Amino acid sequence: MSKTLVLYFSVYGTAKNVAEEIARRTDADILEIEPAVPYDSDRSHYNDLAKLAKKEHDEDQRPAIKNVIPVEKYDTIYLGYPMWWYTFPMIIYTLFDQYDFSGKTLIPFNTHMGSGDGGTYKTVKRLAPNATVLEGLPVEMTQAERGDAERINKWLKAIKQV
């Protein structure tokens, strides 16, 4: 069994695209962080999702994760998420509250529409102080939709994962 996991949260499917590309390239396992209460992935309902996400953020909520994440089985964990309100979705805080990443190598990546990583890679370092956090990869939404294979591969080479 591979000791590398690509773990991701994605509502519109673009972070999922990037996750799948990373898993293909690195021959890693892949797992979605599933919210206990699913988010509406219909893009025509964006305003509702934006409102909900803002409320979760402003109230410092910890949306529940439905599935068990077998963190202990892996040495290297990629962690992917979209940018929501200039940071990561609050469910990522739930992940760090529930699981211990000490001793692991964590590799963040994210999708966005202009905010880059929004400082979230620093937050990952803060929330997992005993993990080794490698340089992450922000992928703009339309590039993520097209499949940014070349850039992903370049990044994986730069951080010596392929």
Ligand SMILES: Cc1cc2nc3c(=O)[nH]c(=O)nc-3n(C[C@H](O)[C@H](O)[C@H](O)COP(=O)(O)O)c2cc1C
């Ligand atoms: C609720 C919400 C808030 C967002 N906030 C930001 C933001 O602050 N900065 C940004 O660049 N993109 C923002 N976006 C755009 C998403 O990061 C972008 O659509 C991303 O590709 C979605 O990833 P997914 O397809 O994996 O769900 C936001 C999207 C949503 C739905």
